[in-house]
Amino acid sequence: MAERTFRVWRGDKTGGQFVEYKIEIDKGMVVLDAIHRIQEQKASDLACRWNCKAGKCGSCSMEINGKPKLGCMTRMNSFKEDEVITIKPLKTFPIIKDLVTDVSWNYEQNKRIAPLKLPPRPKDGKYRMYQRDADRVQEFRKCIECYLCQNVCHVLRDQHKKDKFVGPRFMIRLASLEMHPLDTEDRIEKIKNEYGSGYCNITKCCTDVCPEHIHITDNGIIPLKERVVDRFFDPIAILLHKIFGKKKSS
Amino acid sequence: MDIKEIQTIDHDVLVVGAGGAGIRAAIECAQLGLNTGMISKSLLGKAHTVMAEGGAAAAMGNVDKRDNWKIHFRDTMRGGKFLNQWRMAELHAQQAPDRVRELEEWGAVFDRTPDGLINQRNFGGHRYPRLAHVGDRTGLEIIRTLQDFCIHKGIATHMECTGLDLLLDSGRVAGLVGYWRETGRFVIFRTKAVIFATGGGGRAWQVTSNSWEYTGDGLGMAYRAGAELMDLEFTQFHPTGMMWPPSVKGTLVTEGVRGEGGVLLNNKGERFMFKYIPQRFAAETADTIEEAERWVKGDKNARRPPELLTRDVVARAIKKEVEEGRGSPHGGAFLDIASRRPADFIKKKLPSMYHQFKELAEVDITKEPMEVGPTLHYFMGGIRVDADTQATTVPGLFACGECSAGMHGANRLGGNSLSDLLVFGKLAGIGARDYVKNVSQGKIDEGQATAVIRNATAPLNREEGPNPYTVQEDLQKTMQQLVGLIRSAAELQKALSEIERIKKDIEKVKAHAAPQYNPGWNAAIDLNNLIVTAQAVAMAALAREESRGGHTRIDFEGEREEGLTYNVILNKDPNGKMQLRKEPRQTPPKHLADIAYAKIEDLERQNG
Structure with a gap:
């Protein structure tokens, strides 16, 4: 047991400030445990989302000492013994209260994306895909929708272009559909014109914060950008597309 | 209003x-x-x-x-x-x-x-x-x-x-x-x-x-x-919850670890599950390590390892090992896949377990065993x-x-x-x-709606009262100690009287500040359902005088024939009290009973 100091942002959309709490920390605790202890002992109305407490649901995203992280996966012993822990809500989304932000914009982006479209089932009723092809998509499907990538994306966070770019999370969603071995839908034009693939300038901040270690930029966004280039800027590919209407370039 | x-x-x-x-x-x-x-x-x-x-x-x-x-x-x-x-x-x-x-x-x-x-x-x-x-x-x-x-x-x-x-x-x-x-x-x-x-x-x-x-x-x-x-x-106690650190005690460790070849060991390094094979499963469970190993390697004639017995059996076995002094340092058992599968295999098949133990417990499951024990998982x-x-x-x-x-x-x-x-x-x-398609919209009774809303706002309007988190913890301790994996009449009766005491605290519980995104108030409201749930489990557990599946009575060991003749039903009596009855079970349909009691070989033969 040791007493530690936390500065937690308290407030709502009208404004707020950091409030200091000193609480006892036990061995093995994570930041989310500390927040729960603050709720139990000092501030029962401190707002914070959480669910699984095991890094699987992506609810407890927050900015801890300036770094976007999951509260449930950030161990207290990752800080220096006398370090003050400063906890803020995600910056990119509007504040609801304390550490809770309004992430509904993300859910709206997902609705804009055309879902998977498979060919009719084979005669025996069983679709076939090979594991090596599934692997590629499964990496993207590990996403737990914590929106840490959205939070650090410069286009969304600093340039406020939520109306132009769907953000890394939904580029990954698009990649999981476009690279699905059996999908027949064509989303390339929309990826360029509506979802804003051109806005990403590959700073890889999203990849750095992904708690699932998805290679968002290298494996997701860059291949999508390449498909856009192939479709719109490669004369031979344009010709082939016109003649055969072939959807997938890889 | x-x-x-x-x-x-x-x-x-x-x-x-x-x-x-x-x-x-x-x-x-x-x-x-x-x-x-x-x-x-x-x-x-x-x-x-x-x-x-x-x-x-x-x-x-x-x-x-x-x-x-x-x-x-x-x-x-x-x-x-x-x-x-x-x-x-x-x-x-x-x-x-x-x-x-x-x-x-x-x-x-x-x-x-x-x-x-x-x-x-x-x-x-x-x-x-x-x-x-x-x-x-x-x-x-x-x-x-x-x-x-x-x-x-x-x-x-x-x-x-x-x-x-x-x-x-x-x-x-x-x-x-x-x-x-x-x-x-x-x-x-x-x-x-x-x-x-x-x-x-x-x-x-x-x-x-x-x-x-x-x-x-x-x-x-x-x-x-x-x-x-x-x-x-x-109530299902999943046999493998994390044991350490305390803040993640109970977090699930997938049964997939055992499905992929992981084994349970006590502090003497023994694969203790061989000692706990129930009669009903004896014919289909390996009784030697040698046979269990053959099954893991894909031998279709070998029988399944006892680590893959049903959850109730495995959870009780771990508890027994701990009680008899063969538990792990934090009171569970060791779940070992590190010595049985290559690191790459473990990371590919069990990536989130690898991640979870690495980040939360600082344990590398490709190198060391996990510590696991029963956790309340499912109703x-x-x-x-x-x-x-x-x-x-x-x-x-x-x-x-x-x-x-x-x-x-x-x-x-x-x-x-x-x-x-x-x-x-x-x-x-x-x-x-x-x-x-056969009904019209019913009428909303304003009196009912008003009563529900008044009840929900009451914790905010009180001048003082117990902290909802403290009351919840009180209930959790009661259920953990008295309505756990192994139960007895005396403990269940005590639990029921504790539940009555806690009910009175819930009626007085106080939530602070405003209703906007207020976890304390939300917890106060949830207590109304948690207490019904706790009482229902304790009453039903007291009524069933046998041990069967996810219900184990130390004072009524083993399954009783009578236990198969009823289900325990609970509902609210006209005075608002919880009442219990044992409802007789119907005779099973013959075509289903024939399947359930069939020899496995006879059912296998029915495939194309």
Whole structure:
């Protein structure tokens, strides 16, 4: 047991400030445990989302000492013994209260994306895909929708272009559909014109914060950008597309 | 308070809960043309379904062609100690393969066999590799698939909205009162039918795999509306929860670790499960390490290792080893896969377990064993439903998934929950549609709605009173100590008197500050359901004088013949007190009894 100091942002959309709490920390605790202890002992109305407490649901995203992280996966012993822990809500989304932000914009982006479209089932009723092809998509499907990538994306966070770019999370969603071995839908034009693939300038901040270690930029966004280039800027590919209407370039 | 100022939303059907069962039910309702609403306490896609790791059980026969629905049915009945509702287990086993294939069509990317089919893995109590899976994150795959599919179906999804109570018109459902977490404001849903998919009540225990949401809301609301609850004595303690550090005690460690070859060891390094093979499973379980090893290597003539016995058996065995001084340092057992599989294999097949132990416990599971012990994981019991329609005993109220009772009997097999929620989520949607087309919207009784809202705001309006977190902890300690894995009449009676004491605290509980996104107030409200859940479990556990599946009585060891003749039913008597009766079970349909008691070889022969 040791007493530690936390500065937690308290407030709502009208404004707020950091409030200091000193609480006892036990061995093995994570930041989310500390927040729960603050709720139990000092501030029962401190707002914070959480669910699984095991890094699987992506609810407890927050900015801890300036770094976007999951509260449930950030161990207290990752800080220096006398370090003050400063906890803020995600910056990119509007504040609801304390550490809770309004992430509904993300859910709206997902609705804009055309879902998977498979060919009719084979005669025996069983679709076939090979594991090596599934692997590629499964990496993207590990996403737990914590929106840490959205939070650090410069286009969304600093340039406020939520109306132009769907953000890394939904580029990954698009990649999981476009690279699905059996999908027949064509989303390339929309990826360029509506979802804003051109806005990403590959700073890889999203990849750095992904708690699932998805290679968002290298494996997701860059291949999508390449498909856009192939479709719109490669004369031979344009010709082939016109003649055969072939959807997938890889 | 003027009730007319409360926001009102109209739907044909309102689904309460957005885990796998809730979303599947909502999809069905919407596809059948109903105006469908869905509320969830959390954001969409965060429900406990994401924690399901191992897979969805469905007898597709992709890995072992000897499998078929009858063997799945037989496994389910045997796992449930024959107390399941026969028809539910039949529907589940028959329909699960179609539900899994449908998910694939909606976008789920399951792991594949070398032939490119959906791969299936071994799991406790399942005769053949049967669990469609994605590494150890199958639940995430399933909820995300349902989520991504449902947003295109015109379902009104109301996130961070908590149900308080049903509104009735002459005994049938007319709507539901809820509140928005964000604003603390109330909302009345006017609906012809309501489907509960609210999950279990694990938060009544200290050591649980469940998150804050699982406070038995559906059980509490259904009970107060007059519905019957059933089989509440059967609570599943998953044998492998994390033991250390204390802050993650209870967090789930997938059974997939054992399915992939992991073994349980005591502090003497013994594979102790060989000592705990029940008679019923002796013929189908390996009795030597040598045979168990052959099975792991794929020898189809070898019998299954005893680590893959049903969860109730494994949980009790771990407890016994600990009690007899052979436990791990933090009071559990060692789960070892490090010495049995190469590091690459472990990281590929069990990536989130690797991650979870590395980050939370600083244990590298490719190098050292995990420490594990029983954690309250799942409610077999719940709201009593009709097997085919999922209708409860309150007209217009339906229930599916973990909050409903009957499918799993006395013990659930791993993997049967993900398939359960798909099968019965769909059937609940159909059941609600068939009901809705013949009824008109019931009248909203303003007096009822006002009473619900007054009760919910009371903790905020009190001058003083106990802290809701303290009361919750008090209840959790009571249930952990007195209504745990092993139970006795004396302890259960003590639990019931403690529950009466805690009820009085709940009536006086005080929440501070304003209603906007106030977790303290939210916890105070949840206590109303948690206490109903706790009382129901304790009463049912006291009434069942035998040990069966997820209910173990130290004063009544072993299964009793009489135990198979009834189910425990609880409901509210006219004076508002919880009453219990033992309802006689019907004679099983002959065609199903023949399957359940058949020799395995006879069923295998029935495949093409």
